[in-house]
Amino acid sequence: MITLKGAAVSAKIKEQVDTLLTDLKGKTPKLAIVRIGERPDDLSYERGALKKMESFGLMGESFAFPQDITDEAFKEEFAKINENPDIDGILVLRPLPKQIKEKDIEHMIDPGKDLDGISPENIARVFAGDDTGFAPCTAEAVVEVLKANEIALTGKRVAIVGRSMVVGRPLSMLMLKENATVTICHTRTENLKETCKNAQILVAAAGRARMVDGSYVGKDAIVVDVGINVDKDGKLCGDVDFDSLEGTASMATPVPGGVGAVTTAVLARHLVSAALKK
Known part of the structure; x- marks a missing residue:
């Protein structure tokens, strides 16, 4: 059985990213990772994502909130991240706790910053076969x-x-x-x-x-x-x-x-x- 490792595939994508970065003329894109709580799989994914951003010459920052944060408080904080002009993309680690209305967050997120395809606009594009949106x-x-x-x-x-x-x-x-x-x-x-x-x-x-x-x-x-x-x-x-x-x-x-x-x-x-x- 052949083991299909991800490292070689990741290296190919890095070449594509390096080419795209030349068009940004020195600007370094910034990622915001939004996490509620301390789920082990979320923490693992967050560590991997931040490490990848660094290795690709990009910026990443984690925005972590307590597990018991209220829906209202989280939406206030999320709006600040969403509207921050210094942040180019957002990744929301899901599922969110039960007290958070996840559908509201999906509708709130700026489709242009929605890197993981959770907004209705990006999902619609995926289902329509339209490459202009971000797929998960x-x-x-x-x-x-x-x-x-x-x-x-x-x-x-x-x-x-x-x-x-x-x-x-x-x-x-x-x-x-x-x-x-x-x-x-x-x-x-x-x-x-x-x-x-x-x-x-x-x-x-x-x-x-x-x-x-x-x-x-x-x-x-x-x-x-x-x-x-x-x-x-x-x-x-x-x-x-x-x-x-x-x-x-x-x-x-x-x-x-x-x-x-x-x-x-x-x-x-x-x-x-x-x-x-x-």
Whole structure:
């Protein structure tokens, strides 16, 4: 089984970012990462994103708020970040706590700064096949990994486990744009394992640690793991039981070191693009 690592894909995206930066004539784009609480997966993603911005020659700043912040107080703080002319792009780490009306934040965010495609305007563009908006970074990263490894999507049977607006649904649109045949699976899918085994490309985006094992995977299938979980031992892991794929899958992405590294690279590219549009 070939391990599809994200480092090489990230390096290719950095070359694209370097080219875009020359058009900014010395301006350094700035990212704001907005986080509520101290969820381990959020902290892990934030660290990775800030490190990536620095390695790409960009600026990043974390805006962290307590878990129990009120909806009103958070909206006041978010408005300040949203309207700050020195900030070129915003990443909101989700899901937000229950007391925060997440839909309101999605409508509040400036679509031009919305690097992770949460605003209705950007999502509409993704579903319309319009490249002028920002797609969710993780969904875009999955396609980048496959393209960088010269894995053709045209005509391929793709199963996506997970139907969230963060990954599953927007990724299905990006896959359809590449002429793949897409099935979105979820907790109520009948014969889930059989549906997954029929796929030539299987994307795990369920948000459950090591849920997908070798019994979900067809012979020589390609498995892409977008999960970021922390197991009972405090170790970072994906939605796929990677070791169980040996002898079945032909290729698979690891966690860490797979899609996550590409997701933050896509975020960096979106940031520079946002700065250029300004």
